[in-house]
Every structure is written in C-alpha cells, then in structure tokens.
Amino acid sequence: MHYIYIISDGTGQTAEQALRAALAQFVDREVTVERRAGVRAVEQARRVLEEAVTKKALVVHTIVSTDLRRAILDMSRLYDIETVDLMGPLLARLATRFASSPSETPGLFRELNRHYFQRIESMEFALRHDDGQRTEELKAAEIVLLGVSRTFKTPLSVYLAFRGWLVGNVPIVMDLPVPELLFKLPEHRVFGLTTTAHRLAALRHVRHQYLGGSAGDYADLDFVRRELAYARDTFERRPDWPVIDVSDKPIEEIAAEILAHLRKASIEKE
Helix, strand or coil, X not given: CEEEEEEECCCCHHHHHHHHHHHCCCCCCCEEEEEECCCCCHHHHHHHHHHXXXXXXXXXXXXXCHHHHHHHHHHXXXXXXXXXXXXXXXXXHHHHHHCCCCCCCCXXXXXXXXXXXXXXHHHHHHXXXXXXXXXXXXXXXXXXXXXXXXXXXXXXXXXXXHCCCCEEEEECCCCCCCCHHHHHCCCCCEEEEXXXXXXXXXXXXXXXXXXXXXXXXXXXXXXXXXXXXXHHHHHHCCCCCCEEECCCCCHHHHHHHXXXXXXXXXXXXX
C-alpha cells in the first residue's frame, strides 16, 4: 500500500483530481490518497507531515502562500519526506506569461529554484568540509558530525547533504585535540558518533587488511577501546551534544535519529 497526502489551503479538490488523473497511469499500484484541506498555518502543515512520515507517504501540496511553501520545504528536510509543489511552477509560468509576479510572491523564481540550488550547495559544502577540512568554516554548518574513524561520518554527511543540509565532519584522533571552534557552536549543531569496541575493531580490521597491514594499532582492540574512551571524554565537554550509537545501523536510521533531535529542537525553539 502506498500513501499520498494532499495539503491544500483550499478544499484540495482540484489537487486530488490532478493527482488521480496521474495515478490512472499506475493501475497496478494500490494507493490511498489522504486530503488535508484548509491548511494555512505552519503548525497545521507540521501535523500533516508528522502523520505522513508514519506512513512513509509522498506529500503533494497546492499552497499559494510563499511563506508556507517555504516552511513546508524546510520541514520536509527535518522529516526527511518527499514533497511535490503543484502550485509553485504554475505560478511561475503565469508570472512569465503576464510579465509580473503574483501579488503575494515577490522573488518567486528564486524561491522555486531554492531547493535545487540548496542541494548543490549542500553537496559542495559536504565535500569541502569532509574529514576535518576547513574547520574554521564550520560556523556555517547546520550539522557537524564528530567521531573516531569508521563511524560513518562521510557517508552520513553525503546522505544528509543530498537532502539539503550543510554538513561537515571532524575526526577524533587519539591524543589530538578537537578544534576549539566546535565547543563554541550553538546547541543542536554538533552530533557525536560512537559504536562498540568490538564492532569498530572488526570494521577497522577490514581496512587494515586493505592497506596491507600498514595501519599499525588502528584495528587493535585495546587501542580501539582507548580511542572510544577518548571520544567519550571529548563529548562530555559539551553534555548538550547528542551522541548517536551507529552500531549495526544503516545510514538512513542514523540520519533519522539526527533529524529527530533537530525536529525536537525546532519545535522547542518555536
């Protein structure tokens, strides 16, 4: 069963008709369409997205308000959910045709392209700030991942960047200080990554063999235990940093935990 949610600031009837016309091309798929009409506030949209997440639904929206469309786009990152804007592209075409912008939507074209360019920017940012590069620029990051080697910092950075987040990652190396800038970043910005010593040693052993056994104590269990303890001591310097255990978890699940923390922080901030 597939679920599609329609968010509309009106009745949502027109959006549903358009959607069902498209679904007629997929007769072999079982789809439930949930219509949520009269959505004109951010909190209303958030409740719909929260419901849609539980059903792994696609969200289609026909929202005229630029501010509310922007809020839905931002929340789609927090909830890691795919959304389709039916109204925005139509407004853009009409604005081109009439050589003017809709009265409520100044800067419409820039706004419509925001998601696309945001993804390009976030991917470039992740590559530029991978593995401790350019740490002096991490004040601009929305998420900073901190952990010892082989705690999935890089693949997690790429995964989150593809969803539009500005992510940097910094390695923790035994007896080397972590950049002091990290301790000055605001709350809900830095996330510690950890795992069990046996699991980490096993992962590192694979890497050790790939390097022809030239990695020294890198995969040694006692060394791994000491390095994880050093990482814990680092995390304890900022008790507000969430620490995520990545043991035996797919990237998607780790990212979901990080986004859950960010959602909670966002709601508390409001």
